[in-house]
Amino acid sequence: MKLDNIYQEEKKSNFAKVSEIIITMASRPSGFIGLSILIFHVILAFISPYIAPYDFKAINPTLMLQAPSAEYWFGTDDLGRDVFTRTILGGRTALTITFFGSLIALLWGGLLGIFCGLVGGKTDDIVMRIVDAFLSIPWILAMLLIVSLLGTSTEVLIPALGFFYGKGIVRVARAATHDVIAKDFIVSARARGHSNFSIIWNEIIPNVRDAILVEGAMRWSWMLLGFSSLSFLGFGVSPPTPDWGLMISNARGLMSFAYWSVIAPIVGLSSLIIGINLTADAFAKALGIDRSTKAPV
Amino acid sequence: MLFLIIKRILLGLITLFIVSLITFVGTEILPGDACTTYLERQAFGEQLEACYRRLGLNVPAYERYVSWAVNAIQGDFGYSLSGEMPIKEVLGPRIKNSLVLASAAIFIGIPIALILGIVTALWRDKLPDVAISTVTIFAMTIPEFISATLLILIIAIWLEWLPGIVIVPTDVSFLELLPNIILPVIAIAMIMTAHMARMVRSSVIQVMASEYVQMAILKGVPYWKMVFKHVLPNALLPAINVVALTIAWLLGGVVVTEVVFNYPGLGRLVIESISNRDLPTVQALAIILASIYVSINLLADLMTLMLNPRLKTLQIRK
Numbered sequence: 001m002k003l004d005n006i007y008q009e010e011k012k013s014n015f016a017k018v019s020e021i022i023i024t025m026a027s028r029p030s031g032f033i034g035l036s037i038l039i040f041h042v043i044l045a046f047i048s049p050y051i052a053p054y055d056f057k058a059i060n061p062t063l064m065l066q067a068p069s070a071e072y073w074f075g076t077d078d079l080g081r082d083v084f085t086r087t088i089l090g091g092r093t094a095l096t097i098t099f100f101g102s103l104i105a106l107l108w109g110g111l112l113g114i115f116c117g118l119v120g121g122k123t124d125d126i127v128m129r130i131v132d133a134f135l136s137i138p139w140i141l142a143m144l145l146i147v148s149l150l151g152t153s154t155e156v157l158i159p160a161l162g163f164f165y166g167k168g169i170v171r172v173a174r175a176a177t178h179d180v181i182a183k184d185f186i187v188s189a190r191a192r193g194h195s196n197f198s199i200i201w202n203e204i205i206p207n208v209r210d211a212i213l214v215e216g217a218m219r220w221s222w223m224l225l226g227f228s229s230l231s232f233l234g235f236g237v238s239p240p241t242p243d244w245g246l247m248i249s250n251a252r253g254l255m256s257f258a259y260w261s262v263i264a265p266i267v268g269l270s271s272l273i274i275g276i277n278l279t280a281d282a283f284a285k286a287l288g289i290d291r292s293t294k295a296p297v
Numbered sequence: 298m299l300f301l302i303i304k305r306i307l308l309g310l311i312t313l314f315i316v317s318l319i320t321f322v323g324t325e326i327l328p329g330d331a332c333t334t335y336l337e338r339q340a341f342g343e344q345l346e347a348c349y350r351r352l353g354l355n356v357p358a359y360e361r362y363v364s365w366a367v368n369a370i371q372g373d374f375g376y377s378l379s380g381e382m383p384i385k386e387v388l389g390p391r392i393k394n395s396l397v398l399a400s401a402a403i404f405i406g407i408p409i410a411l412i413l414g415i416v417t418a419l420w421r422d423k424l425p426d427v428a429i430s431t432v433t434i435f436a437m438t439i440p441e442f443i444s445a446t447l448l449i450l451i452i453a454i455w456l457e458w459l460p461g462i463v464i465v466p467t468d469v470s471f472l473e474l475l476p477n478i479i480l481p482v483i484a485i486a487m488i489m490t491a492h493m494a495r496m497v498r499s500s501v502i503q504v505m506a507s508e509y510v511q512m513a514i515l516k517g518v519p520y521w522k523m524v525f526k527h528v529l530p531n532a533l534l535p536a537i538n539v540v541a542l543t544i545a546w547l548l549g550g551v552v553v554t555e556v557v558f559n560y561p562g563l564g565r566l567v568i569e570s571i572s573n574r575d576l577p578t579v580q581a582l583a584i585i586l587a588s589i590y591v592s593i594n595l596l597a598d599l600m601t602l603m604l605n606p607r608l609k610t611l612q613i614r615k
Contacts, residue, residue: 030434129308133315136590140552140564141583144571145323225440229553232442233568245442252446252557256454262446270439277438 024286025279031286034278041272045092054082056089057240068260075260077251086242087264091272093243094231097157098223104162105169105223106216112166113173113212114204117181118196128174134167143226147235161227165219172215176208210287217280221273228269244269305598309591313584317369320583321362324576365580374581377570384581387566392585395551395562398478402486403544410490411533414497418532419524421502429494436491445484445557452480462559481558489547496539497532504532534604541597 025031060080068075074083116124134142142164150156180186181204189199230236231245239246244265251261368375374384413433417426436444453461459476504510505528513523552564559565563582570578 129311130315132308132312133319133587136312136587136594137316137319137583138552138586138590141567141571141579141586144567145320145579148571148574149323221438225438228440229442232440233553233556235571248442248446252449255446255450259450259454262450266443266447270435270443273438273440274435277434 021283021286025282028282028285030278031282034275034280034282037271037275038279041091041095041275044088045095048088048092052085052089054085056081056085056242058082067258074264075258077247077261078254078258081240083247083261083264086247087244087268089242090244090247090265090268093154093237093241094224094227094245094269095272097154098161098220098227100158101161101165101223101227102216102220104159105164105166105219106212107166108163109166109169110173110208110212110216111200113170113175114177114200114208116170117174117177118200118204124174127170131167131170134164135171139164139226140229143230144233144235147230152230152236152238157227161223165223165226169212169215169219173208173212176211177204180204180207211289214280214284214287214289217276217283221276221280224273224276301602302599305595309595312591313588316587317366317580317584318362320580321358321365324580325358369581369584375577377575377578384578387578388563388581388585391561391563391566394560395555395564398481398485398555398560398562399544399547399551401478401482402489402547405482406486406490406493407540409486410493411497413490413494415501415524415529417494418498418501418505426498430498433491433494436487437495441484441488441553442557444487445481445554448480448484449557478560481554481560484554484558485547485551489543492543493536493540496543497536500536501528501532504528534601537600537604538594538597541593544593 022035026035058081060076062080064076064078064080066072066076066080072082072084074087077083077086112127116127143161146160146164147157150160186199186203189203194202227236228243228245231243232249234246234249236245237243239250247265248262248269251258251265255262365375372385374388376382377384377387413429417429420426449461452458459479461480510523510527513527518527551562552567554560555562555564556568563586566578567582569575570582
């Protein structure tokens with residue numbers, strides 16, 4: 001009877017596991033809010049090109065800096081473009097680039113970290129020194145260098161962000177690997193003569209996956225922050241692409257008499273970042289990982 | 298102990314060496330160099346060669362790296378390209394300005410963070426905790442440029458209490474400067490405080506749940522005496538490292554804040570020098586900011602070591 005139960009536990013499908021985690025996340029108020037915001041933004045990103053009332057790049061000098069009205073819900077900006085249209089479209093680029101960027105960061109950071117944790121020794125020392133060096137360059141300086149080096153096209157930004165934000169994951173994955181490496185099942189796998197690859201794939205990854213995923217979720221919000229800071233500083237996506245960071249920096253100079261054109265993108269970007277953060281926090285709690293003691297590296 | 302300290306310092310130096318290599322290679326492969334930027338359309342033939350010779354760009358890259366590194370160790374970072382000034386002189390006032398901003402934020406931020414963190418931990422899941430924690434999540438996650446922009450919009454434009462951007466030169470007297478830097482300091486302190494408060498909170502909660510605190514409660518030690526004597530000293534120790542990392546992380550955030558408030562610190566210099574392709578300055582900035590990061594971490598490591606005898610033996614065993 002008891003053995004049977006254990007067997008049942010094992011056989012739970014991936015789908016059941018995922019939905020269980022999501023239910024746990026949504027059962028806390030903060031997790032529920034975070035998930036709702038995130039889902040809202042993702043859906044918006046998919047449907048916004050179809051529901052946008054105006055053309056995002058249609059310049060109309062006769063409609064400059066109109067206050068919000070029934071026709072232009074969030075008013076118009078300094079070039080007479082509809083702020084509502086630009087706001088609902090403004091998250092698409094950022095969301096896409098940072099989502100795929102985080103996936104890349106997760107992959108290379110996680111695998112390198114696990115590898116370093118497993119092999120140890122000289123390789124580990126050298127890699128960690130390089131990772132430390134990258135960590136000690138302020139993110140903004142490094143991002144600016146990358147962008148002025150490689151440009152701001154999507155094909156460049158995704159791997160660049162993925163590379164740059166993966167370095168912190170290396171540390172987390174390595175530490176998580178160190179936690180499991182001394183356990184008996186690794187020792188017995190070694191004794192059975194498994195290769196490093198097999199040990200990583202079958203023994204370590206299932207055990208460190210949670211920690212790395214949580215870290216990746218957190219990275220996503222930092223990457224979004226970094227990406228929009230770049231746009232804000234004028235080093236990110238180029239106009240007329242609707243982007244929140246860019247919109248805020250354009251509208252900032254005029255906000256003493258046209259505050260609406262700066263408020264809308266602020267709400268958009270802040271809500272998305274808060275949504276991702278709350279979701280990541282809830283995700284960590286659902287998996288039983290305490291994140292609040294970690295520093296924002 | 299001495300061995301440990303020396304080892305940490307050596308590791309820090311190695312990290313800085315790698316940083317210098319990375320930035321050198323990074324700036325080296327940047328399209329266009331100082332001369333093409335400086336001469337703009339006249340960048341060909343004689344003039345270009347003359348410029349290369351003048352700036353010493355005609356020797357191989359590794360030779361330039363060595364001579365740059367030797368000079369940099371002595372504090373000489375060469376000449377800035379935009380102002381034709383020694384970088385040392387450009388950096389001096391900028392570092393001072395940023396230091397004013399950062400230290401003001403730290404001095405305001407740390408005590409507030411401690412109080413908020415302790416309050417939220419002791420009243421865990423009660424109203425004060427829920428209220429403060431919600432605010433800290435907002436303060437922590439919203440990008441610097443958004444909170445700074447909102448501060449300007451609300452306090453400088455709508456309420457007209459304080460100037461929105463720094464318009465006075467920074468060498469005026471402190472009282473004249475003060476109203477100008479209040480908003481940037483708040484913007485920086487907010488994020489830092491929120492981060493630290495959250496860490497202090499979880500650290501205090503962890504200690505409160507430990508066995509010796511339970512024991513103290515069972516023994517009937519008065520609540521506040523227990524908090525101050527048994528909980529806080531142990532809870533705040535691990536926070537030192539994290540506080541250091543937060544401060545170091547802030548170096549990036551300060552850049553954005555300085556740009557928003559038009560404050561002439563290191564951060565704005567970063568942006569200016571990258572847009573002007575002023576590579577020598579970029580290199581100098583990278584190595585200086587990285588040194589600040591490494592030394593803050595080193596300091597925190599050493600402080601934790603000194604204050605915690607347990608960690609000391611643990612490290613030696615490793």
